[in-house]
Each structure stands twice: as C-alpha cells, then as structure tokens.
Amino acid sequence: MNDSTNSPMLLIGIGGAGCAIARGVSRAFGDGLRYVLADTDAATAGEDEPFLLLGGDRLSGRGSGGDIVSARLAAEDSVDVLDESLEGVRLAVIVTSLGGGTGGGATLEAAKHLRGRGIPSVVFATTPFTFEGEARQQNSRGVLSMIEEEANASFFIPLDKLIGEADNMDEAMRRAVDTLASAVTLFWRLVEKPGYIRLDTERIRHLIANAGRGRFAAVTVQGLDRAPEAVDALARAPLLAEGSGPVRAILCGVLAGEDLRLSEVGKIANGVRTAFGEGCAFELATVNDEQTFCGRISVVLMLFEANGKDVDEPQTGSAIAGPRRGRKARNPLATGPQGRGRFNNAEPTVWNGEDLDIPTFVRRNINLDF
Ligand SMILES: Nc1nc2c(ncn2[C@@H]2O[C@H](COP(=O)(O)OP(=O)(O)OP(=O)(O)O)[C@@H](O)[C@H]2O)c(=O)[nH]1
Ligand SMILES: [Mg+2]
Incomplete structure (x- = not known):
C-alpha cells in the first residue's frame, strides 16, 4: 500500500495494462493518491511501488498467459493479499484492461472479495481494440457481465472509441493509457478536493451503491x-454515445479554478441534462483548484443506465456491498419524493449551523439560470 495517505478511497490497478493506467493516475494526481498495483506477472512490479503479486504458488509470478480461468483461480487463491491494503478503505476504484487473463479474471475476484469485505467498488475497464483480434475480444466479452455483477458500478470503455485514430499500435496503446489515466485522475480530484458543491467518498458510496453499468x-x-x-464536446463524445440502456441518472462534476462563474455551472448543468436525459436524476459537484485548473474547466460525466430493470428500495449502509445476484437496478441518484429521501436516516454534515449535504446554491437561494 502507498502509506503516504489515509484516504478512504483506494485505487487498485490490476493486470499489466491496468497497472500502467494506475501509474498514470499516480503521476498525474501526485502526493495523496492511495493506490496499489496487482498482477500475476512479477515483472510488472516497479521500484518503490506498492505491488501485490497474485497467484504466487500457482503461477510463480509468470503471468496467466492470457488465460482467464487460470488468472481467476490464481487470484482466488491469493486475493487475501489485498487485505493488507484495505485498512480504513471505504471505496475501491479498480482500473484494468480486459482482453488478457489477469485484467479480467483477477478484477472479477477482487471485486467479489471487496464486496465480501463490505467495500463498494467502481471498475473502469477498457475493452480491446478491434485490431487485437477475436481471442482477446472473447476474453473481454466473457468476463464483462460477471464483473458487472460483482462491482457496484462499472464502466467498460472500448479502446476503439477512447482514442480514435492512431498512427501505430504502440502509439494507440500509449495514448489509451494516458487518456484513461487523466480521466480517472479528474474523477479522483472530484472526490478528494474541496469545492462549493462537495462530493466526498461517503456520498460516492451512496451514489454508486447499486448503480450497475455506466458510461463515463x-x-x-x-x-x-x-x-x-x-x-458540446460531451454531446459529441463517442464514449457517451451509446450504451446498453437509457440513462436513468447523471453525475456531473465541474472542476475549475477561482474564475469559475455560477452562470457557467448553470450552463453546463442545463446543457448536460438537455443532451443526456432531462427527466432523470441529476447530481452536480464542483471542485475549485486554482493551481491545477487555472483558466480551464474540466467536466467529468457519468451516465448510469436503467438496463430495463425496476427501481428497488433504498439501501442501508450495510447493504451497500451485499449480495448482488438477482438484484434489481435502482436509481443511484434518487433522493426520494420528499426531504432528504434515502439520506433521511443519515447523519447530516452540519458546519456553522448549515447542512452541507444541501448544495450551496440551494442553501443560499442562488438562481443558477438553468
Ligand atoms: N493502453 C495499453 N493497453 C494495453 C497495453 N498492453 C495491453 N493493453 C490492453 O490491455 C489488454 C490486456 O492486456 P494485458 O494488460 O497485457 O493483460 P493482463 O491483464 O496482464 O493479462 P495476462 O498478461 O494475460 O495475464 C489488451 O488486450 C490490450 O487491450 C499497453 O501497453 N497499453
Ligand atoms: Mg500481463
């Protein structure tokens, strides 16, 4: 484990490419990122990095050779090594690439293990480029819905859509790692850095409790x-263009420096809702970080899909990572018909007499010009 932080959110990179993505996040985020790398291949370990070898006895650090079943068994044998990294963790985010053996097989076992430990997980997984061939596509397809069942929220990101044109295979792979790492870094900043409308680990835990598959x-x-x-860029983003079902909830994060205007937040929130689902639940968060975003705005968008299933009852905290088979999808952002809705029994975050769980612009009666 990277002991430099006590963050309640842990990033886990799994498999060769998954570890490369996690390293990219670590480079971009800098100090304070709590992360660990895990692979069946001992060669993935770098110097001074928090690394867990999976399947020690079974695979002897040689990797799975693209075999999902052997990676899965290896991970099942040794997934307990994760426990040394889980102290105080309230939310785990897994980054991985499907197509080989470890990314798929070990991610599935890790998500299952985390659920057993009561730790919700969000998985960001790439699916292979078309040029990689049918065997890798099959590996990816075979494990994808199983991961979806075990994780609380999962984003499957087709590499073809992530980067579009690239001159050669090397460049395509490198750009894929960089692009996904910077998107996940923005998500990390959204949760870890303070803003006017806060989103923290506890809130994310609730939001993704039973969110299922999403687009990001x-x-x-x-x-x-x-x-x-x-x-406009989001409305044209290939990654958001099509999913397996209609959008039922939107999480929109706006990250900017001190020059962020309320009217800009309003335009983004309004535009996103118009583009992706006017009637669905909507959660907005902002981060103010002058040093990182000076003059720029980054927007992180997560769309959660209905998948044609019913909306079920609100969950309690202990049910967050409970059994998932046969579950019904629910609206992850729904707050219920009145008051604090499903947060009714939750302890409010009160500071100076103000309930900080209520967005600032609502508490202060500010019209966002939606
Ligand atoms: N971006 C990027 N993606 C890669 C790279 N190498 C592989 N991938 C992608 O990641 C998928 C999984 O490959 P690996 O990460 O090598 O496989 P693994 O998860 O380590 O699994 P095994 O080695 O088979 O046990 C591939 O199908 C590619 O889509 C890379 O260098 N960069
Ligand atoms: Mg490998």
Missing part, C-alpha cells in the same frame, strides 16, 4: 465560451 467521459476546455464548448 471527461473533457477539458478553456476560453470565453468554455461552458457551452464543454457541453
């Missing part, structure tokens, strides 16, 4: 018209 994209823009340009 992030854009960064600058200039005079940056708010409408951000909405």
Whole structure:
C-alpha cells in the first residue's frame, strides 16, 4: 500500500495494462493518491511501488498467459493479499484492461472479495481494440457481465472509441493509457478536493451503491465560451454515445479554478441534462483548484443506465456491498419524493449551523439560470 495517505478511497490497478493506467493516475494526481498495483506477472512490479503479486504458488509470478480461468483461480487463491491494503478503505476504484487473463479474471475476484469485505467498488475497464483480434475480444466479452455483477458500478470503455485514430499500435496503446489515466485522475480530484458543491467518498458510496453499468467521459476546455464548448464536446463524445440502456441518472462534476462563474455551472448543468436525459436524476459537484485548473474547466460525466430493470428500495449502509445476484437496478441518484429521501436516516454534515449535504446554491437561494 502507498502509506503516504489515509484516504478512504483506494485505487487498485490490476493486470499489466491496468497497472500502467494506475501509474498514470499516480503521476498525474501526485502526493495523496492511495493506490496499489496487482498482477500475476512479477515483472510488472516497479521500484518503490506498492505491488501485490497474485497467484504466487500457482503461477510463480509468470503471468496467466492470457488465460482467464487460470488468472481467476490464481487470484482466488491469493486475493487475501489485498487485505493488507484495505485498512480504513471505504471505496475501491479498480482500473484494468480486459482482453488478457489477469485484467479480467483477477478484477472479477477482487471485486467479489471487496464486496465480501463490505467495500463498494467502481471498475473502469477498457475493452480491446478491434485490431487485437477475436481471442482477446472473447476474453473481454466473457468476463464483462460477471464483473458487472460483482462491482457496484462499472464502466467498460472500448479502446476503439477512447482514442480514435492512431498512427501505430504502440502509439494507440500509449495514448489509451494516458487518456484513461487523466480521466480517472479528474474523477479522483472530484472526490478528494474541496469545492462549493462537495462530493466526498461517503456520498460516492451512496451514489454508486447499486448503480450497475455506466458510461463515463471527461473533457477539458478553456476560453470565453468554455461552458457551452464543454457541453458540446460531451454531446459529441463517442464514449457517451451509446450504451446498453437509457440513462436513468447523471453525475456531473465541474472542476475549475477561482474564475469559475455560477452562470457557467448553470450552463453546463442545463446543457448536460438537455443532451443526456432531462427527466432523470441529476447530481452536480464542483471542485475549485486554482493551481491545477487555472483558466480551464474540466467536466467529468457519468451516465448510469436503467438496463430495463425496476427501481428497488433504498439501501442501508450495510447493504451497500451485499449480495448482488438477482438484484434489481435502482436509481443511484434518487433522493426520494420528499426531504432528504434515502439520506433521511443519515447523519447530516452540519458546519456553522448549515447542512452541507444541501448544495450551496440551494442553501443560499442562488438562481443558477438553468
Ligand atoms: N493502453 C495499453 N493497453 C494495453 C497495453 N498492453 C495491453 N493493453 C490492453 O490491455 C489488454 C490486456 O492486456 P494485458 O494488460 O497485457 O493483460 P493482463 O491483464 O496482464 O493479462 P495476462 O498478461 O494475460 O495475464 C489488451 O488486450 C490490450 O487491450 C499497453 O501497453 N497499453
Ligand atoms: Mg500481463
């Protein structure tokens, strides 16, 4: 484990490419990222990195050779090694790439293990480029719905859509790692850094409790018209274009420096809702970080799909990571018909007499011009 932080959120990179993505997040986020790398291949370990070898006895650090079943068994044998990294963890985020053996097999076992420990998980997994061939596609397809069942929220990101054109295979792979790492870094900042409308680990735990499959994209823009340009870029983003069901809930994070205007937040929130689902639940969060975002706005968007299933009853905290088979999908952002809805029994975050769980612009009666 990276002991430099006591963050309640842990990033886990799994498999060769998954570890490369986690390293990219670590480089971009800097100090304070709590992360660990895990692979069946001992060669993935770098110097001074928190690394867990999976399947020690079974695979002797040689990797799975693209075999999902052997990676799964290896991970099942040794997934307890994760426990040394889980102290105080309230939410785990797994980054991985499907197509080989370990990314799929070990992610499935890790998500299952986390659920057993009562720790909700969010999985960001790439699916292979078409040029990688049918065997890797099959590996990915075979494990994808099983991961979806075990994780609380999962984003499957087709590499073909993530980067579009690239000159050669090396460049395609490198750009894929960089692009996903920077998008996940933005998500991390959204949760870890303070903003006017806060989103923290506990809130994310509730939001993703039973969210199922989602779509995810992030854009960064600058200039005079940056708010409408951000909405436009998101509306055109291939990663958001199609899913397996209609959008039932939206999580929109706006990250910017001190020059962020309320009217810009309003334009983004309004534009996103118009583009992706006017009637569905909507959660907005902002981060103010002058040093990182000076002059720029980044928008992180998560769309959660209905998958045609019914909405079930609100969950209590202990049920967050409970049995998932046969579950019904629920609206992860629904707050119920009145008051604090499903947060009714939750302890409010009160500071100076104000309930900070209520967005600032609502508490202060600010009209966002939606
Ligand atoms: N971005 C990027 N993706 C890669 C790279 N190598 C592989 N991938 C992608 O990741 C998928 C999984 O490959 P690996 O990470 O090598 O496989 P693994 O999870 O380590 O599994 P095994 O080695 O088979 O046990 C591939 O199908 C590619 O889509 C890389 O260098 N960069
Ligand atoms: Mg490997």
